[in-house]
Amino acid sequence: MESTEKLTDTNAILAYLYETFPLCFIAEGETKPLKIGLFQDLAERLADDSKVSKTQLRVALRRYTNSWRYLKCIKEGAQRVDLDGNPCGELDPEHIEHAKATLKESQEKAKARRAAEPAKEGEAKKAKPARKPRPQGDKPRNDRPRSDKKAARKPSKPAAPAVELVPAVLEELKPSQRVNVKLGMTPVAGVILDINKEDVHVQLDSGLSVKVRVEHILL
Known part of the structure; x- marks a missing residue:
């Protein structure tokens, strides 16, 4: 076999084995026990194939034989097979056990990992720092009365001292x-x-002119 495309992903290597040796490596459904020494x-068989190396093949083979699907096929009465699907003998009892x-x-x-996941999520939520409560005396800026905002921005002018007028x-x-x-x-x-x-003619600041008795004039 000649190829220039190098496979590095384990899943891609398994897919290549499914395609190359379909009677030995089963892609879907129930698998078959492999011949001892199949590696x-x-x-x-793949010595001249540049797609895979021995190290990559070993990793892919280990994943295949450690899968639940493969372990379930190791049972009483099953026959081991070679690369071409030929029977290679029954399984030993110790291998089945x-x-x-x-x-x-x-x-x-x-199962333990799945059960621990919700607990980890709960711990992560608890680990988040709680928002610091606002002191009771403080109010959000938007909750302040509008009159307070205006007073804060513009101080009120002091009232002018009252002047006592005399006749x-x-x-x-x-x-x-x-x-x-x-x-x-x-x-006014x-x-x-x-x-x-006794009459005083006054031009008021409002523009009106009036004549009043002196007793109506205040200083």
Whole structure:
């Protein structure tokens, strides 16, 4: 056999054996026990095949004979076969017992691994650090009242000190003087335009001009 493509994957090598020796290596279903010393026959038959090496063949053969499918075929009454599928004798009782023990051990290990997987997942979840609780006094930024946000950004201006106004005296008044005119409950600021005896003509800051008695003028 001549080939230039090198096989390195064990599964690919097994597929090659299934194709090359279909009466010996069974790809699917129940397998057949292999002839004792089959590796030597296999190495000699593929000595000129560059696709595989002896080391790769040994690994592939070990995987094949350690599979559950193969171990189940090692039973009473089964016949060993060579590379061409020819019978090579019945199985020895000790080989049958060894295969049963190996199969049982492998299945128990697989069962234990499956049972341990949920526990490992639970431990991994527990190992994750819990989120640090927020102190009770702290509030998320989005939970703060809007008024608090505005107050934090812009400090309120201090209230101007209250100024106590007193009634004006006619003799102390003069044109262009700023005064406050008592109109209703709230004094209104303005400028004196003219004074005529007891009447005072005032230009209010609002633009309105009024004439009021001196007792309505506050300073």
